[in-house]
Amino acid sequence: MAETCTRIRLCSTNDVDWDSAIRVEEGDLTLAVFNVNGMFYVTDDACTHGPGSLSEGYLEGHTIECDFHNGAFDVRTGEVVTPPCMVPVKTYKVVVEDEQVLIEV
Numbered sequence: 508m509a510e511t512c513t514r515i516r517l518c519s520t521n522d523v524d525w526d527s528a529i530r531v532e533e534g535d536l537t538l539a540v541f542n543v544n545g546m547f548y549v550t551d552d553a554c555t556h557g558p559g560s561l562s563e564g565y566l567e568g569h570t571i572e573c574d575f576h577n578g579a580f581d582v583r584t585g586e587v588v589t590p591p592c593m594v595p596v597k598t599y600k601v602v603v604e605d606e607q608v609l610i611e612v
């Protein structure tokens with residue numbers, strides 16, 4: 508049986524500058540939306556290591572460095588790139604349609 512999924516609109520593509528991120532709150536979710544060379548990626552905004560907000564971190568290529576203790580994640584997969592982070596951050600399937608950034612949940 509096919510799984511149904513819901514699409515949630517997060518922002519317009521123009522809301523996120525190239526090679527930067529914004530924080531979006533939508534329902535129970537607090538998310539970081541990244542624009543890496545025109546490709547969009549979405550993760551939970553909360554760093555898995557502590558109180559850091561990934562949308563306020565330093566984005567270099569596909570790597571987001573948390574500005575709290577400088578741990579880092581790959582925004583494509585959520586995998587840890589640099590300790591002290593140990594736990595991957597959750598990522599979301601992104602759909603860009605009509606210049607809108609949506610996630611499928």
Ligand code: FES
Binds near residue numbers: 554556575576577591
């Ligand atoms: S809170 Fe993000 S690295 Fe510690």
